[in-house]
Amino acid sequence: MKLIIPGGSGHLGSILKRAFEADEHKVVVISRRGPATLDEVDGADVVINLAGRSVNCRYTKRNREEIMRSRVDSTRAVGEAIARAVRPPRVWLQASTATIYEHTYGPPNDENGTLGGNEPGVPETWRFSIDVARAWERAFDEAKTPLTRKIALRSAIVMSPDPGGPFDLLLNLVRYGLGGRAGDGRQYVSWIHYRDFVSAIRWLIANESLSGIFNIAAPHPLPNAEFMEAVRKAWGIGFGLPSTRWMLEMGAWLMRSETELILKSRRVVPARLLASGFTFEFPTWPEAARDLCAQRRNHDRSKLSRLPGNQPRRYRMGRKHASS
Numbered sequence: 001m002k003l004i005i006p007g008g009s010g011h012l013g014s015i016l017k018r019a020f021e022a023d024e025h026k027v028v029v030i031s032r033r034g035p036a037t038l039d040e041v042d043g044a045d046v047v048i049n050l051a052g053r054s055v056n057c058r059y060t061k062r063n064r065e066e067i068m069r070s071r072v073d074s075t076r077a078v079g080e081a082i083a084r085a086v087r088p089p090r091v092w093l094q095a096s097t098a099t100i101y102e103h104t105y106g107p108p109n110d111e112n113g114t115l116g117g118n119e120p121g122v123p124e125t126w127r128f129s130i131d132v133a134r135a136w137e138r139a140f141d142e143a144k145t146p147l148t149r150k151i152a153l154r155s156a157i158v159m160s161p162d163p164g165g166p167f168d169l170l171l172n173l174v175r176y177g178l179g180g181r182a183g184d185g186r187q188y189v190s191w192i193h194y195r196d197f198v199s200a201i202r203w204l205i206a207n208e209s210l211s212g213i214f215n216i217a218a219p220h221p222l223p224n225a226e227f228m229e230a231v232r233k234a235w236g237i238g239f240g241l242p243s244t245r246w247m248l249e250m251g252a253w254l255m256r257s258e259t260e261l262i263l264k265s266r267r268v269v270p271a272r273l274l275a276s277g278f279t280f281e282f283p284t285w286p287e288a289a290r291d292l293c294a295q296r297r298n299h300d301r302s303k304l305s306r307l308p309g310n311q312p313r314r315y316r317m318g319r320k321h322a323s324s
């Protein structure tokens with residue numbers, strides 16, 4: 001297959017590119033910095049649009065505008081490129097987010113669940129994220145691509161051992177003894193292991209009868225306190241300092257981020273994936289955390305062995321000290 005990934009230079013794009021290239025498919029990443037253009041969609045099999053300014057920032061006026069515009073405009077641009085293609089792709093997978101659902105401690109949200117925005121007492125920044133997600137999906141809905149199957153990916157946070165990714169940040173907190181519960185620890189964390197993320201994308205591409213909205217999340221979201229405990233156990237650290245809401249507010253301000261990413265209770269389940277017969281390799285967090293920690297340890301070990309002086313000694317074969 002030929003896959004086109006606008007916005008594929010980031011976290012999810014790198015995971016997908018690695019996986020699909022390993023399967024010997026051709027992957028073209030469309031980046032603001034690269035030569036490839038959206039005309040590449042003509043004749044391609046699959047488009048996966050991931051473009052959008054990172055939400056891991058302070059929601060200043062300027063950042064808000066860019067978060068919104070980058071998602072809505074790129075979705076429209078992809079739709080227009082597909083509409084004018086002589087040979088349009090078979091399927092268009094469009095990034096959306098599990099953040100679109102309500103902040104809830106109640107029953108989990110499947111694809112027919114309650115969207116957020118009307119919960120009493122939630123910060124205004126959380127509403128902004130819902131507005132973005134709705135506008136993003138509206139732009140996707142409005143795109144007229146009759147020959148191309150469309151799938152909106154309401155993804156939970158994708159956990160991989162890649163340096164700089166969300167799991168890496170989490171693990172750094174745990175390693176420094178800061179991996180306790182956040183706030184009261186009751187808020188649900190929805191997540192997905194990167195291998196299941198890749199498998200879900202493969203599944204959605206291959207199953208031609210599937211279209212519309214899909215929650216891309218493991219079937220067992222869990223409260224933040226249990227989520228953090230599982231990471232500590234997987235890494236072998238007994239203690240993690242809990243952080244109060246005001247500590248998180250200060251930390252988020254210092255790190256130029258928002259507490260929403262940690263404190264919003266996202267309880268999202270992949271009903272449509274499960275109903276279509278998809279099975280998860282990592283359905284529960286403790287086993288996923290153990291796998292990610294093991295991969296991270298191997299990565300650290302191989303990095304350590306590459307440092308000068310740590311290479312295994314090589315013995316020269318053949319004549320012994322011929323010159324001496």
Ligand SMILES: NC(=O)c1ccc[n+]([C@@H]2O[C@H](COP(=O)([O-])OP(=O)(O)OC[C@H]3O[C@@H](n4cnc5c(N)ncnc54)[C@H](OP(=O)(O)O)[C@@H]3O)[C@@H](O)[C@H]2O)c1
Pocket residue numbers: 007008009010011012013030031032033050051052053054055066070074095096097098154155156157158159
């Ligand atoms: N990572 C997750 O766990 C997760 C979960 C749910 C939803 N999502 C959504 O899925 C998408 C991909 O996630 P990701 O983690 O891979 O994001 P990412 O690492 O931030 O990558 C997104 C890419 O979008 C492009 N981009 C950045 N600013 C842009 C702008 N102003 N206009 C147009 N393009 C811009 C960048 O590519 P260039 O600089 O090369 O142009 C960047 O590599 C995002 O929209 C994200 O909101 C992610």
